[in-house]
Each structure stands twice: as C-alpha cells, then as structure tokens.
Amino acid sequence: MTAHILTPEELALLTLVQNELVPAYGDLPAAGTLGATLTVDAYLAEQPRLRRPLLTALRAIEVRSGKTPFAELDAGRRVEVLRQVENADPESFSELVKQTYNAYYTRPDVQASLGIDGPPQPMGFRLPAFDESRLARVRAMEKLWRDA
Amino acid sequence: MAAPELDSDVLIVGSGASGAAAAWSLSRRGLRVTCLEQGRWVDPSDYAHSRPDYELARQTSFAKDPNVRSWAEDYPINNSGTPIHPLMVNAVGGSTVHWSGHFPRMRPSDFRVKTLDGVADDWPFTYWDLEPYYDLNDSMVGVSGLAGDPGNPPRSPRQTPPLAFDAGCEAYLRGLEKLGWHWWPCDNALISEPFGENRSPCNCCGPCDIGCPIGAMSSAHVTYWPKALAQGVQLITHARVEQITVDRAGRATGALYYDDQGVRRSHTAGVVVMAANGVGTPRLLLNSTSARFPNGLANNSGVVGAYLMFHPVAFVSGVFEEVVNGQRGPIGGLMNCQEFYETDLARGFVRGFELQLSRSVGPLSVANGGILGHPVPWGSEHHEALRSRYAHTMTTSVMLEDLPEPENRVTLDPELTDAHGIPAPRVEYRAGENTQRMLEFSIARARELFEAAGAVEILVDPLVQESGWHLMGTCRMGDDPERSVINGWGQAHECPNLFVIDGSTFTTSAAVNPTSTIQAVALRCADWLGRNYRAVAA
Ligand SMILES: Cc1cc2nc3c(=O)[nH]c(=O)nc-3n(C[C@H](O)[C@H](O)[C@H](O)COP(=O)(O)OP(=O)(O)OC[C@H]3O[C@@H](n4cnc5c(N)ncnc54)[C@H](O)[C@@H]3O)c2cc1C
Ligand code: SF4
Numbered sequence: 001m002t003a004h005i006l007t008p009e010e011l012a013l014l015t016l017v018q019n020e021l022v023p024a025y026g027d028l029p030a031a032g033t034l035g036a037t038l039t040v041d042a043y044l045a046e047q048p049r050l051r052r053p054l055l056t057a058l059r060a061i062e063v064r065s066g067k068t069p070f071a072e073l074d075a076g077r078r079v080e081v082l083r084q085v086e087n088a089d090p091e092s093f094s095e096l097v098k099q100t101y102n103a104y105y106t107r108p109d110v111q112a113s114l115g116i117d118g119p120p121q122p123m124g125f126r127l128p129a130f131d132e133s134r135l136a137r138v139r140a141m142e143k144l145w146r147d148a
Numbered sequence: 149m150a151a152p153e154l155d156s157d158v159l160i161v162g163s164g165a166s167g168a169a170a171a172w173s174l175s176r177r178g179l180r181v182t183c184l185e186q187g188r189w190v191d192p193s194d195y196a197h198s199r200p201d202y203e204l205a206r207q208t209s210f211a212k213d214p215n216v217r218s219w220a221e222d223y224p225i226n227n228s229g230t231p232i233h234p235l236m237v238n239a240v241g242g243s244t245v246h247w248s249g250h251f252p253r254m255r256p257s258d259f260r261v262k263t264l265d266g267v268a269d270d271w272p273f274t275y276w277d278l279e280p281y282y283d284l285n286d287s288m289v290g291v292s293g294l295a296g297d298p299g300n301p302p303r304s305p306r307q308t309p310p311l312a313f314d315a316g317c318e319a320y321l322r323g324l325e326k327l328g329w330h331w332w333p334c335d336n337a338l339i340s341e342p343f344g345e346n347r348s349p350c351n352c353c354g355p356c357d358i359g360c361p362i363g364a365m366s367s368a369h370v371t372y373w374p375k376a377l378a379q380g381v382q383l384i385t386h387a388r389v390e391q392i393t394v395d396r397a398g399r400a401t402g403a404l405y406y407d408d409q410g411v412r413r414s415h416t417a418g419v420v421v422m423a424a425n426g427v428g429t430p431r432l433l434l435n436s437t438s439a440r441f442p443n444g445l446a447n448n449s450g451v452v453g454a455y456l457m458f459h460p461v462a463f464v465s466g467v468f469e470e471v472v473n474g475q476r477g478p479i480g481g482l483m484n485c486q487e488f489y490e491t492d493l494a495r496g497f498v499r500g501f502e503l504q505l506s507r508s509v510g511p512l513s514v515a516n517g518g519i520l521g522h523p524v525p526w527g528s529e530h531h532e533a534l535r536s537r538y539a540h541t542m543t544t545s546v547m548l549e550d551l552p553e554p555e556n557r558v559t560l561d562p563e564l565t566d567a568h569g570i571p572a573p574r575v576e577y578r579a580g581e582n583t584q585r586m587l588e589f590s591i592a593r594a595r596e597l598f599e600a601a602g603a604v605e606i607l608v609d610p611l612v613q614e615s616g617w618h619l620m621g622t623c624r625m626g627d628d629p630e631r632s633v634i635n636g637w638g639q640a641h642e643c644p645n646l647f648v649i650d651g652s653t654f655t656t657s658a659a660v661n662p663t664s665t666i667q668a669v670a671l672r673c674a675d676w677l678g679r680n681y682r683a684v685a686a
Contacts, residue, residue: 020526020527021526021527021530022526022530022531023527023528023530023531025531047208079527082526082527094523097523097526098516098523100526101512101515101516101523101524102204102207102512102516104515105203105510105511105512105515106200106201106203106204106512107200108200110511111200111511114511114535114538114539115539116510116511118200119197119198119199119200119202120197120198120202120353120354120355120510121195121197121198121351121353121361121362122198123351123353124350124351124352124353125351125352125353125354125473125476125477126352127311127312127313127314127352127476127477128312128313128314129309129312129313130294130309130310130311130312130313130333131313132294134313134321135294135296135332135333137325137328138298138330138331138332139296139298141298141330142298143298144298144299144330144486144487144489144490145255145256145257145299145300145301145489145490146255146256146257146264146490147256147257147301148256148257148259148260148263148264148274148275
C-alpha cells in the first residue's frame with residue numbers, strides 16, 4: 001500500500017472539494033473523482049512547503065461547514081462554504097485551487113478534451129511561413145529612428 | 149602569456165551570455181582563459197517538454213525566480229525592497245538557458261540620451277561603434293528575422309528567416325493596420341532553419357521559457373561554449389566565487405571560490421573579468437573588501453550596485469473569439485511595434501517604449517492565471533471560462549525604458565547568505581515618476597491595439613512582479629569615475645586589470661531586451677582586452 005501524506009478523511013474531503021472547484025464537463029468526471037486528489041497528495045510528498053497552506057484550507061473548510069460535515073451539505077451550501085474560506089484566507093485557498101488545477105490539467109485525458117494530442121515535443125507544430133507581402137505598408141513608412 | 153606562476157591569463161566569473169562570448173573571443177587570441185561558474189550543465193533529460201506535465205516546470209525546476217526554483221546552485225535574493233523580482237538562471241549558459249530569445253538591438257539614440265533628451269548619461273561609445281560587434285554576435289549565435297525595418301538602422305541579413313505567421317499574427321495585424329502603427333517581425337535568438345552544429349531548427353513547440361530541448365534557441369551553452377571549449381577554455385562548474393582578491397597595490401590577483409566539494413580554493417590570473425550578471429557582479433565586488441577598497445572592489449566612488457535598472461513591464465492580454473493558438477510557436481518573439489519608441493514630450497514623459505507582441509501558454513498556465521496572474525475562476529463557470537481563454541489569447545509586453553537612479557540598487561544583505569555563507573544580495577527598487585507616466589500611457593496604447601484588433605476581453609497586469617529578467621546598470625560604463633565604475637572598454641576606473649562585461653555595464657537601459665547588446669558589448673570589451681592584454685596585465 002502506498003503511504004499517503006493526507007489521512008483517509010482528508011483525502012475524502014479533498015476529493016469533494018476538488019469536485020466543486022473543477023466540476024464534471026462532458027464525458028470528463030469532476031477533478032477529484034478523476035484522480036486529482038492522489039496527484040495532489042503526491043505533490044505534498046515531493047514539496048513539503050505545500051502542506052501547510054493545503055491543510056490550513058482543508059481545516060478551514062471543515063470548520064466553516066459547521067455541525068453538518070461538508071460531505072452532507074447540498075451543492076449550493078458547499079460552494080458558499082468554499083467562498084467563505086476563500087475570502088477569509090485567500091492565500092491558502094488559492095494554493096488549494098492552484099494544486100487542483102496542476103493535477104487536473106497535466107492529465108492527458110483532460111488535455112485531449114482540449115484538442116491537445118500530446119506534449120509539445122518531439123512533434124512541435126507546423127505553422128504557416130512568414131508572408132513578407134504583409135509588410136508593404138510598413139516598408140513604405142519613413143525612417144522612425146533618430147541618428148546619433 | 150601571463151607570468152607562468154599564474155593559473156590563467158584571464159579569469160572570467162560567470163558563464164552566461166557575456167562570459168561565454170568573452171571566453172570565445174579571448175581564447176581565439178591564444179590567451180589561457182578559465183571560467184568559474186557556480187552552476188552546472190543543464191542535462192538534456194532535465195527538459196520537461198516531452199511530458200504531459202511540462203507546464204509544472206514553470207513552478208518548480210525551471211521557475212525563473214531563483215528564490216522559487218531553489219536549485220542548490222542558486223543563491224537567495226532579498227526582494228523585500230522591490231516590486232519587481234530579479235529573475236535569472238545559474239547554470240552554464242546563465243540566464244539564456246531558459247529565456248525568450250527576443251533579440252532586438254538598441255537604437256542609435258539609446259546611446260545618446262543626455263545629448264538628445266537631457267536625461268541620465270550618454271554611453272561612452274555610439275551605436276555605430278558597437279554595430280560590427282552586433283553583427284559578429286549575430287553570426288555566432290544565429291538569429292531569425294528580417295532586415296529592412298524602418299524602425300531601426302539597416303542591418304546585415306539575418307542568419308535564418310523570420311518565424312511563422314499564424315492566426316495570432318493576423319489578429320495583431322488587424323489592429324496594427326487599422327491604427328497605421330509600425331510593426332516588424334522581430335529578431336529572435338533562435339534558428340528557423342538549419343544553422344550551426346548539433347542544433348535543430350525551431351519546430352514551434354511553444355514553451356521556450358522552460359528551455360529549448362532541441363538547441364533551436366540560441367542559448368550560450370549551445371552557441372559560444374562548444375566553440376570556446378574547443379579553443380581550450382577551461383570551464384570549472386560548481387565553482388562559486390566568494391570574492392575577487394587584490395594585492396597591496398589594489399590590482400586584482402584572481403578569486404577565491406568554493407569547489408564542488410565545498411573546498412575553498414584560490415585561482416590566480418593576470419586579469420579578472422566579471423560576467424556574473426547585474427545582481428551577481430555587484431554582489432561579488434561589494435563582498436571583495438580590502439584595505440585599499442573598504443567599500444568593495446572598485447567602489448571608492450560608491451557607484452557599484454547603484455543605478456539598477458529593470459525594464460518595468462506591463463502585460464496586456466487580448467482574448468479573441470477566434471482560435472489564435474497562442475500556445476503554439478515560440479512564446480516571446482513574434483512582432484515588435486516601435487511606434488512610440490523615440491521621445492515625444494507631448495505624451496508627458498521622456499524616452500519611450502515598445503510593444504512586444506507575443507504569444508501565450510498552455511491550459512495549465514492559463515488556468516493558473518496565464519501570463520498575467522488572472523486565474524480562471526473555479527466552480528460552475530470554470531470550464532467555459534477556461535475554454536474562452538485557452539487558445540484564444542495573445543499577450544503583449546509593454547517594455548519601457550527605465551531611467552537610472554542611484555537609489556535603485558543592489559547591496560549586501562546583513563543577514564541572508566547562500567549555502568556557502570556568502571552574503572546574499574538585497575535589491576531596492578522603485579519605479580520613478582517618468583516610468584509611472586510612461587506605464588500608464590503605454591498600457592492605454594496596448595489596450596487600443598487589442599480593441600482595434602477586435603479582442604472580446606482585455607486583461608491587464610500593470611506592473612508584473614515576475615519581470616526582473618533584465619538586470620542592468622549596477623557597474624555602469626562612463627567616462628566620469630565619480631558616476632561610473634568602468635570605462636567604455638569595461639575596464640574598472642579604480643582597478644585597471646578588473647573588467648566588467650555583463651548586463652551591469654549598461655549606462656542606460658533603452659526599451660528593448662538587452663542581451664544582443666550585452667553580448668555585443670562583451671565582444672567589444674574582450675576584443676580590446678585581447679589586443680591590449682600585455683599592457684593591462686603588466
Ligand atoms: C525567464 C527569462 C527570460 C528572458 N528573456 C529574454 C529575452 O527574450 N531577450 C533578452 O534579451 N533577454 C532575456 N532575458 C535576459 C537574459 O537572459 C539576460 O539579459 C542575459 O542572460 C544576461 O547575461 P549576463 O552575462 O549579464 O548574465 P547571465 O546570463 O545571468 O550569467 C551570469 C552567470 O554568472 C554565474 N554566477 C553568478 N554569481 C556567481 C558566483 N558567485 N560564482 C560563480 N558564478 C556565478 C551565474 O551562475 C550565471 O551562469 C531573460 C531572462 C530570463 C530569466
Ligand atoms: S518554440 Fe522553438 S525555440 Fe522555443 S522551445 Fe520550442 S523548439 Fe525551442
């Protein structure tokens with residue numbers, strides 16, 4: 001079994017939160033369900049400096065949820081809680097959002113949904129050649145530089 | 149050529165844009181040249197371009213801010229006194245290892261701002277004195293572009309043709325043609341067709357800012373270094389210089405440095421050449437105190453570290469309804485608009501700026517704020533918002549001339565040190581009043597351009613924090629030893645066998661990216677030093 005940085009409870013909460021941050025789209029499930037939670041857990045293992053803001057944001061979400069756990073709130077209330085945490089501690093919350101985006105948009109299936117069929121190399125892109133005739137007006141301009 | 153007991157004829161500190169060019173030039177004359185570089189060779193496997201998570205490299209291993217990247221070879225910088233953070237790479241090839249390769253030249257008026265506009269100081273030479281070295285440098289590194297720009301003096305044919313003209317260029321062109329403004333495909337330090345050895349032409353993959361894995365980008369480790377090494381230059385990596393040593397007469401004798409095992413060593417040379425960039429060079433000179441130079445080497449004038457210039461940058465992005473695919477093609481170099489480059493006092497400021505019409509980034513970087521730091525909202529609007537920006541955005545950098553002011557400076561931090569205990573630099577900077585007025589005016593022009601081009605949304609970052617790419621002026625050139633550190637050949641006024649050749653030499657900043665000028669200046673200084681070595685080292 002792989003050791004996680006986050007506890008099972010924290011992982012479960014993070015999945016729900018990520019599903020609100022980046023909801024399902026077309027055939028793509030929401031970010032947490034798609035696997036962004038475990039990717040973020042791996043980031044926390046590699047970059048310990050991320051642990052504090054992320055854990056702070058998760059704690060704040062639990063606290064703001066009140067007596068009813070976040071998992072049992074309806075969708076509207078979940079978003080309300082997240083907005084409250086975002087306003088109260090924008091720094092930690094924005095790190096949570098950033099790491100969720102990091103985990104989500106580095107997935108080939110998500111990239112494919114945006115029409116990306118692979119990383120930039122080795123294929124690169126073929127772009128049309130430069131067309132010098134487009135410079136006709138500018139070529140006719142007077143010299144724009146001062147000699148000195 | 150030097151006394152046999154010396155380790156080298158010339159010791160160069162730093163292997164970046166300027167150090168590499170000088171090492172090549174000096175070794176061509178048969179001088180024994182050693183370069184001490186704190187970084188390492190970037191390993192081809194370090195590049196992330198073939199991985200789906202390549203965009204993460206911008207936040208981690210290839211982050212441009214050394215404080216964020218935190219390689220073992222980096223040194224910390226105290227940025228608390230500046231809204232603009234200095235950016236750099238500490239590796240063989242220096243900050244050209246991951247950069248944008250935008251390669252414009254300064255204009256003749258840029259060297260004569262005191263004479264023409266009554267501000268700052270003139271450089272100790274003219275554009276025309278430097279022109280042969282611009283040409284030499286271009287022929288060494290390989291530039292893509294097109295001669296014939298009415299915005300600049302005529303120039304030699306470019307080594308390879310301009311890069312592609314795609315949908316993003318069409319979008320910009322709509323605006324430029326409507327407004328009747330100047331534009332030209334910009335010179336780029338990257339090759340669009342075969343040029344040089346072991347290099348492939350650019351295949352328009354996109355993220356040059358995290359390095360170029362195929363050698364298309366004309367970075368110093370693929371241009372000058374292979375040639376310099378073939379000419380016998382000794383390049384010692386993982387060698388962090390602590391200070392430049394001097395004798396009783398106040399002449400430079402070499403350097404003390406820490407090797408890759410952390411052992412403190414000394415290297416002696418007839419001449420020392422500083423090429424550690426606009427932050428690293430003043431840092432080392434200030435740390436090199438002696439009875440003769442209690443305020444730091446060559447700093448009895450107090451000018452070392454002062455007059456720091458960045459190019460304060462605003463980013464303006466235009467979001468278009470049509471697909472412009474700004475993530476394809478080299479991120480930086482597309483077109484330049486120099487309509488507002490020369491002084492027109494009716495605008496409310498002196499000197500001018502250029503609009504650097506550039507491209508954009510992939511989906512992750514767009515989600516996290518694109519080039520501008522405006523993250524895409526989370527929640528139910530997320531996907532539509534992301535899809536409206538990704539592949540639909542082009543970004544213009546507003547790059548303006550920063551005037552030199554003595555209060556903007558690099559000093560030594562009293563507490564912060566690097567891993568070897570060497571004092572770290574502290575940077576203090578604020579944008580002057582002329583700059584503020586120019587920023588406001590130039591952002592309005594960039595907006596006007598995007599409006600004319602039909603952008604449906606315009607996003608602005610009025611002063612980009614992560615824009616300290618260009619580190620200039622901290623050991624400035626000049627004829628007056630009270631107001632400058634070095635003369636027009638890079639020779640220190642106070643220490644005749646000490647030379648400075650990197651970005652810190654700039655007397656004024658112009659409003660274009662500096663590296664073609666940094667390398668041309670380095671070649672000119674090295675040429676003079678090579679011809680006069682005996683007299684200088686004697
Ligand atoms: C992200 C980014 C994008 C850029 N884009 C462009 C662009 O499009 N166009 C352009 O013109 N410019 C651009 N630049 C700037 C360009 O890279 C620099 O202007 C240029 O590299 C500066 O050359 P230099 O020789 O002054 O210093 P550098 O190239 O920075 O080299 C300095 C070297 O000195 C070494 N050094 C420092 N201190 C020590 C020490 N104590 N001991 C040993 N070695 C030391 C460093 O490790 C480094 O290798 C960009 C920079 C960055 C970071
Ligand atoms: S766009 Fe061209 S120059 Fe830039 S990284 Fe890709 S291949 Fe290299």
